[in-house]
Amino acid sequence: xxxxKNVSRAVSQLLQSSGCGCGISIVPVRCIGVxxxxxxxxxxxxxxxxxxxxxxxxxxxxxxGQLGVGLAKLLRKRFGKNNVILSxxxxxxxxxxxxxxxxxxxxxxxxxxxxxxxxxxxxxxFHYSALLSAVGEANVPLARAVNITGLHNVLDIAAEHNLRLxxxxxxxxxxxxxxxxxxxxxxxxxxRTIYGVSKVHAELMGEYYHYRYGLDFRCLRYPGIISAxxxxxxxxxxxxxxxxxxxxxxxxxxxxxxxxxxxxxxxIDDCLKATLEVMEAPAEALSMRTYNISAMSFTPEELAQExxxxxxxxxxxxxxxxxxxxxxxxxxMNFDDSNARRDWGWKHDYDLPEEESRG
Ligand SMILES: NC(=O)C1=CN([C@@H]2O[C@H](COP(=O)(O)OP(=O)(O)OC[C@H]3O[C@@H](n4cnc5c(N)ncnc54)[C@H](O)[C@@H]3O)[C@@H](O)[C@H]2O)C=CC1
Ligand SMILES: CC(=O)[C@H](N)C(=O)O
Numbered sequence: 108x109x110x111x112k113n114v115s116r117a118v119s120q121l122l123q124s125s126g127c128g129c130g131i132s133i134v135p136v137r138c139i140g141v142x143x144x145x146x147x148x149x150x151x152x153x154x155x156x157x158x159x160x161x162x163x164x165x166x167x168x169x170x171x172g173q174l175g176v177g178l179a180k181l182l183r184k185r186f187g188k189n190n191v192i193l194s195x196x197x198x199x200x201x202x203x204x205x206x207x208x209x210x211x212x213x214x215x216x217x218x219x220x221x222x223x224x225x226x227x228x229x230x231x232x233f234h235y236s237a238l239l240s241a242v243g244e245a246n247v248p249l250a251r252a253v254n255i256t257g258l259h260n261v262l263d264i265a266a267e268h269n270l271r272l273x274x275x276x277x278x279x280x281x282x283x284x285x286x287x288x289x290x291x292x293x294x295x296x297x298x299r300t301i302y303g304v305s306k307v308h309a310e311l312m313g314e315y316y317h318y319r320y321g322l323d324f325r326c327l328r329y330p331g332i333i334s335a336x337x338x339x340x341x342x343x344x345x346x347x348x349x350x351x352x353x354x355x356x357x358x359x360x361x362x363x364x365x366x367x368x369x370x371x372x373x374x375i376d377d378c379l380k381a382t383l384e385v386m387e388a389p390a391e392a393l394s395m396r397t398y399n400i401s402a403m404s405f406t407p408e409e410l411a412q413e414x415x416x417x418x419x420x421x422x423x424x425x426x427x428x429x430x431x432x433x434x435x436x437x438x439x440m441n442f443d444d445s446n447a448r449r450d451w452g453w454k455h456d457y458d459l460p461e462e463e464s465r466g
Contacts, residue, residue, distance in 0.1 A: 118413045120374065120457070121335040121351045162186040163271070166229045168214050168261065169236025171195040173337045173348070174275075174375065176203055178233060181379045183207050192227060195236075214257035221264050231386065233273045234261045240279050240434050242341030243302040254305030262312055266322045273386055274313055276328040276397060278371050279343070280306040283437040290439035292399050292446050300434055310397045317396050325385050326397040330371035330404075330442060332378050343434045347372055347410055354418045363428035366408035369440040373402040374457040381453055388451040395450070401442035402455035 165182055167175050170193035182191045183206075193203070194212035203209065212223055214236045223229070236257055243250035258274070265272040281290055282298040296307050313324035331344025335352075339345035346362050353360040381400045385393075405413075411423040447453035 163231040239342035240302040289443040334375035398447040401444040
C-alpha cells in the first residue's frame with residue numbers, strides 16, 4: 108500500500124474550495140561599489156518609523172501569482188487592509204483590485220520600486236516575483252533578468268531602507284547531486300535549471316547582505332504548493348494544482364509527470380502560515396536565515412487515488428513532459444525541516460492520521 112503522507116486533509120479542503128541582527132557592519136548597501144543608483148555615502152537616511160508595537164507597512168511584489176493574493180489576505184487580516192500593498196505587472200481581477208491597495212510595480216524598474224517603498228513608508232517586503240522552473244527553462248534570458256537582476260534591485264532597496272525582507276526559495280534550489288531523501292538545509296546545491304540557480308543565488312546574496320550589512324533577510328524553501336482558488340504559474344509541481352481544477356471541471360486529468368514521481372508538497376494555508384511565522388519570529392530565534400519547510404510528500408499516482416476517493420469518476424492519464432520530468436527527477440523527494448521546527452516552532456496543519464501516514 109503506497110504511503111500518502113499528510114495529503115488527505117488537504118485534498119478534502121482543496122476539493123471543497125474548488126466549487127541581523129548580527130551587527131557585523133553598519134556600512135549601508137548604497138555605499139558599496141559605484142552603481143549610479145547609489146547616493147552619496149554622507150547623505151542622511153530615512154529612518155524606519157516602524158517599531159515592534161506598530162503594524163508593519165507591507166509590499167508584496169509579484170503578488171498576482173498563485174501565492175500572492177492569499178498572502179495579502181492573511182497579512183491584511185493581521186495588520187489591517189491598508190497596511191498591505193499588492194503589486195505586479197499584470198492587471199488585477201476586479202475582486203483583487205477591490206480587496207485592498209494594489210499598485211503597478213515592475214521589479215526591473217529600480218527607481219519606481221524605490222519610489223513605492225519610500226512613498227508608502229514600507230517596512231516589510233515579501234518578494235514573490237519570479238519565473239518558475241518550467242517557464243524559466245522556456246525563456247532563460249527573461250528568467251535571469253527577473254529572478255537575478257530583479258532580486259538585486261530588491262536587495263539594494265531593502266538594505267537602503269532597513270526593510271525586513273522575505274524571499275521564498277524552493278525545493279528547486281537543489282539538484283541531482285543533492286541528497287534527495289531526505290534533503291537537509293545544508294548540503295550540496297547544484298541545480299540544473301535557471302530557476303534553481305537563481306534561487307541559490309538569492310539565498311546566498313540575502314545571507315551575505317545579512318551578515319555583511321545587517322539586512323533582516325528571511326527565506327523559506329517552499330515545497331510545491333497546492334491551492335484551489337489560484338492558478339499555478341508554470342512550474343514542475345503544477346500538476347498537483349491542475350488535478351483539482353480538472354477533477355471538478357471535466358472529470359479528466361492528463362498528468363505531465365510519471366505516476367511514481369515523488370516530490371515534497373504543501374497546502375497553501377500551511378505555506379502562508381509559515382511565511383508569516385518566520386517573519387514574526389524574534390531574530391534571536393533564527394540560527395539560520397534560510398530554512399526548509401515540509402508538510403507532505405506524494406506521487407501523482409498517490410494524489411490521484413486520494414482525489415478519486417472524493418471524485419470517483421475522475422479519469423487520470425499520463426503524457427510525460429520530458430523537460431518537467433527531468434527537473435522533477437533532480438529535486439528532493441522528502442524535505443528535512445527539523446531546523447525550522449526547532450528554531451521557530453514550525454508545524455504544518457494539514458496531516459493524515461498517524462497510521463495512514465505510516466502505511
Ligand atoms: N507556487 C509554488 O509551488 C512555489 C513558489 N515558490 C516561490 O514563491 C514565489 C511566488 O510563487 P507563485 O505565486 O507560485 O509564482 P507565480 O509564477 O504564480 O507568480 C509570479 C508573479 O511574478 C510576476 N512577475 C513576473 N515578472 C515580474 C516583474 N518584472 N516585476 C514584477 N512582477 C513580475 C508575475 O506577473 C506573476 O504574477 C516565487 O518566488 C516562487 O519562486 C517557491 C516554491 C514553490
Ligand atoms: C516547487 C516550485 O518552486 C515551483 N512550484 C515549480 O515547480 O517551479
